[in-house]
Every structure is written in C-alpha cells, then in structure tokens.
Amino acid sequence: MRRWIVDGNNVYGSRPDGWWRDRAAAAARLVEEVGRWQQQGGDDVTVVFDGGRPEALTPSDPPRVTVAFARDEGAGSADDLIVRLVGAPGGPLTVVTSDRGLVARLPLGVAVEGAGSFLRRLVDGAGPEP
Numbered sequence: 001m002r003r004w005i006v007d008g009n010n011v012y013g014s015r016p017d018g019w020w021r022d023r024a025a026a027a028a029r030l031v032e033e034v035g036r037w038q039q040q041g042g043d044d045v046t047v048v049f050d051g052g053r054p055e056a057l058t059p060s061d062p063p064r065v066t067v068a069f070a071r072d073e074g075a076g077s078a079d080d081l082i083v084r085l086v087g088a089p090g091g092p093l094t095v096v097t098s099d100r101g102l103v104a105r106l107p108l109g110v111a112v113e114g115a116g117s118f119l120r121r122l123v124d125g126a127g128p129e130p
Contacts, residue, residue, distance in 0.1 A: 001042065001043055002044075002091060002092045003045075003046070003091060004044070004045040004093075005045075005085050005096070006045060006046065006048065006097075006118070007048060007079070007082060007095070007096060007097035007099060007102060007115070008027060008030055008031075008047045008048055008049040009049055009050050010096075010097045010098055010099050010102075010115050011118060011119060012026040012027065012029070013115075014098060014119065023054070024055075027049055027054070030047065031047055031065065031067055034047055034065055034122065037121060037122050038064055039063075039064075043064075044064055044066075045064065045065045046067075046068055047067050048069075048078045048081050048082050049067070049069050049070070049078055050069070050070050050077055050078040051071050052071040053067075053072055068081060068085075079102045079105065082095060082097070082102060083102075083105050086106055087107075093110055094110075094112070094113055095111070095113075096118045097115060098115040
C-alpha cells in the first residue's frame with residue numbers, strides 16, 4: 001500500500017477554475033475528488049492545506065483520506081507539515097506538489113508527482129499506482 005501526501009493548496013491552485021474566489025469551496029472540491037480517486041486504489045491519502053480548517057469545510061473526511069490543516073496541526077505552513085509527515089514511518093510514499101521549494105526539503109528517494117499530473121489522475125479516474 002502506498003501513502004500519498006497531497007499539497008492541497010498547490011494542487012487546487014494549479015487549476016484555473018476560480019478557486020481564488022472561495023478557497024474553502026476549492027478545498028472541499030479537491031477533497032471530494034481525492035476521496036473518489038482513493039476508493040479506486042485503496043491507498044492512504046493525506047491532503048494538507050495551509051491555515052486552519054475553514055468553517056465552511058465540514059470536518060468529515062472521506063474514508064481513508066485524512067485532511068490536515070497546518071495551523072490545526074501546530075505547523076507553520078503546509079510545507080512544514082508535509083515535511084514532518086514524510087518523516088513518519090510507513091510504506092512507499094508519493095508527495096504531490098509542484099512546489100520546487102518543498103521538493104528541495106524532501107529526503108532523497110521520496111517520489112514526487114506534479115500537481116498537473118495528479119489532477120489528470122483525478123479527472124481521468126486513473127486509480128493510484130500499485
């Protein structure tokens with residue numbers, strides 16, 4: 001089983017769909033899409049966002065998808081929280097981000113998938129890699 005850690009702000013920010021008008025709604029849409037995608041492959045997925053959980057975003061997460069907010073987890077930023085989560089024990093891992101600064105902070109050997117590639121997975125319905 002693969003673990004996925006998704007840089008939520010980076011992924012929804014790479015899609016020009018008006019996300020900047022309502023960040024909470026953009027986060028909710030992404031989490032819903034990730035939940036549908038995750039059900040196809042069964043891998044564990046954590047989606048990480050900056051700040052705290054918006055009131056408009058319901059606290060219930062899809063099964064096997066953890067949604068984390070940096071401020072709620074005591075981290076300075078989503079990038080800080082992602083780096084901390086990467087260090088946790090577990091199986092094979094992929095971090096989803098196009099943030100070069102974040103990628104530079106990851107340990108060698110951590111698989112990285114760009115936001116655009118991941119969005120294509122969500123749109124095409126391609127399940128997680130085996």
